[in-house]
Amino acid sequence: MKLTRRNLLILSSAGVAATAMGSLPAFASLTDDAIAELTGGAALGEGAITLTAPEIAENGNTVPIEVSAPGAVAITLFADGNPVPNVATFTFGPLSASRSASTRIRLATTQNVVAIAKMEDGSFQKASANVKVTIGGCGG
Amino acid sequence: MASGVKPRVKVPKTAAAGEAITIKTLISHKMESGQRKDDDGNVIPRSIINRFTADFNGQNVIDVTLEPAISTNPYFQFEAIVPESGEFKFTWYDDDGDVYDTSKKIEVS
Amino acid sequence: MNLKPWMTLAVAGFAGAAFAQDSSTLSIEGEAMVTETAAPAHMENVDTIYSGWRFRSTETQALETDDFDNPAFVFVDQGIDLFDKVDGTEGKACSSCHENVEDFAGLRTQLPRVQDGELVTMENLINDCRTERMGAEAWKWSKGPMTAMTALIGLQSRGMPMDVAIDGDAAPFWEKGKELYYTRVGQLDMSCSNCHEDNYGVMIRADHLSQGQINGFPTYRLKNAKLNSIHGRFKGCMKNIRATPFAEGGDEFKALELYLASRGTGLSVETPSVRN
Numbered sequence: 001m002k003l004t005r006r007n008l009l010i011l012s013s014a015g016v017a018a019t020a021m022g023s024l025p026a027f028a029s030l031t032d033d034a035i036a037e038l039t040g041g042a043a044l045g046e047g048a049i050t051l052t053a054p055e056i057a058e059n060g061n062t063v064p065i066e067v068s069a070p071g072a073v074a075i076t077l078f079a080d081g082n083p084v085p086n087v088a089t090f091t092f093g094p095l096s097a098s099r100s101a102s103t104r105i106r107l108a109t110t111q112n113v114v115a116i117a118k119m120e121d122g123s124f125q126k127a128s129a130n131v132k133v134t135i136g137g138c139g140g
Numbered sequence: 141m142a143s144g145v146k147p148r149v150k151v152p153k154t155a156a157a158g159e160a161i162t163i164k165t166l167i168s169h170k171m172e173s174g175q176r177k178d179d180d181g182n183v184i185p186r187s188i189i190n191r192f193t194a195d196f197n198g199q200n201v202i203d204v205t206l207e208p209a210i211s212t213n214p215y216f217q218f219e220a221i222v223p224e225s226g227e228f229k230f231t232w233y234d235d236d237g238d239v240y241d242t243s244k245k246i247e248v249s
Numbered sequence: 250m251n252l253k254p255w256m257t258l259a260v261a262g263f264a265g266a267a268f269a270q271d272s273s274t275l276s277i278e279g280e281a282m283v284t285e286t287a288a289p290a291h292m293e294n295v296d297t298i299y300s301g302w303r304f305r306s307t308e309t310q311a312l313e314t315d316d317f318d319n320p321a322f323v324f325v326d327q328g329i330d331l332f333d334k335v336d337g338t339e340g341k342a343c344s345s346c347h348e349n350v351e352d353f354a355g356l357r358t359q360l361p362r363v364q365d366g367e368l369v370t371m372e373n374l375i376n377d378c379r380t381e382r383m384g385a386e387a388w389k390w391s392k393g394p395m396t397a398m399t400a401l402i403g404l405q406s407r408g409m410p411m412d413v414a415i416d417g418d419a420a421p422f423w424e425k426g427k428e429l430y431y432t433r434v435g436q437l438d439m440s441c442s443n444c445h446e447d448n449y450g451v452m453i454r455a456d457h458l459s460q461g462q463i464n465g466f467p468t469y470r471l472k473n474a475k476l477n478s479i480h481g482r483f484k485g486c487m488k489n490i491r492a493t494p495f496a497e498g499g500d501e502f503k504a505l506e507l508y509l510a511s512r513g514t515g516l517s518v519e520t521p522s523v524r525n
Binding site: 095096097098101102106 | 161200202203215223
Binding site: 054057058061062063 | 305306307309312320454455456471472473
């Protein structure tokens with residue numbers, strides 16, 4: 001592409017838009033705040049934690065979620081589109097085998113579910129999954 | 141006591157020492173979120189199970205903090221290590237101060 | 250037949266270990282269920298009948314395969330307590346006469362049926378016992394105690410094929426049910442058949458239309474986290490098409506229940522099933 005003034009303008013405005021989209025201002029902040037409070041602002045690693053959630057939930061009332069993070073002392077779940085982002089915290093005791101747990105959660109709308117694991121060495125791991133919540137056609 | 145609260149747990153009857161076993165628990169509870177309104181538009185007050193613990197012979201397996209985003213009839217599945225024969229104790233803590241518990245024995249060979 | 254085209258695409262990426270079950274074969278606690286079979290001869294417009302389980306998402310399907318994971322069993326447990334609970338002026342519980350609830354195996358497959366010239370459902374049988382033998386108050390049709398009891402008694406027939414009688418005394422009731430099934434009602438001017446015969450497998454907004462089979466009732470719905478009665482479900486359908494629902498326990502719904510039960514002939518009883 002030839003670098004003209006017009007093209008530059010298009011490029012830069014697209015860049016601004018992309019940045020704005022990426023940070024998802026209004027909704028994500030509650031969750032981000034909650035995560036910052038949990039981690040004290042520490043860096044979040046990835047890869048040592050697995051979050052299993054359905055891509056599409058037939059009903060937001062009961063969505064099966066599974067988290068697993070070998071070597072974690074605790075895992076906290078957040079839902080960034082719910083009125084209150086906190087969902088649950090699993091703290092693993094001395095007789096816990098795999099550091100994993102499954103539960104069923106409520107999702108008010110299509111959103112990201114975020115899991116933060118606190119590891120034995122004090123570091124943090126993050127995994128997230130987007131869950132589309134469908135609205136029944138009839139559902140009577 | 142909230143009405144109709146009934147715990148269910150699934151624990152294997154036997155296991156090998158040090159083996160990881162799967163435990164499932166469920167308690168019947170409405171988990172009223174505090175976000176809903178009644179027919180007159182008044183907010184229905186929050187009433188949930190806010191904590192669940194599983195212990196084996198006095199040692200902790202898992203300690204869960206529950207928020208209103210946990211579904212009606214809270215369900216948990218997790219894994220425990222059993223070093224010797226003994227008893228699991230499961231405890232649920234209700235917002236209204238009630239505590240529900242149930243126990244399961246397991247034989248370790 | 251693949252009844253969930255879009256869902257298959259969407260879920261193809263994560264056939265994870267937690268959801269290992271094949272979405273077209275249902276086995277509950279290791280027992281195989283019939284979720285697909287040839288339609289009974291009286292059904293003119295459908296060749297194959299399918300349980301509603303086949304139309305659900307992988308995660309919803311998985312909930313029904315294990316009795317611990319199935320949230321309906323909370324209510325079955327309540328049913329077990331109720332079965333032994335003395336109630337009414339005669340000082341009797343269900344178990345005073347019916348020693349073993351297992352003796353009800355097969356009952357669910359044959360209801361509704363005609364008794365003394367009247368069409369009766371399981372709710373009628375339970376309430377007859379309560380009012381006439383126990384001296385207790387009748388339970389409300391779709392409330393907790395009743396659905397807990399119909400779930401417990403229905404469970405005894407799980408895995409057995411649906412098999413209601415539609416000839417003889419039952420014939421006039423069945424004809425009435427069939428007529429209701431094909432009659433358009435409500436502001437939206439729709440009949441049962443418009444959705445559940447002409448369009449099953451098709452999306453209705455973000456949901457899959459099933460064939461409206463009743464082999465899994467009472468059913469635990471994720472939507473309201475409780476057991477739902479057959480007539481309660483009929484009511485929901487009628488409200489959705491903006492019709493004035495018939496009364497639960499009334500002649501119309503009983504006849505419709507008989508007709509629908511006959512459309513599921515050969516499908517396994519799945520009581521208590523899990524749906525969205």
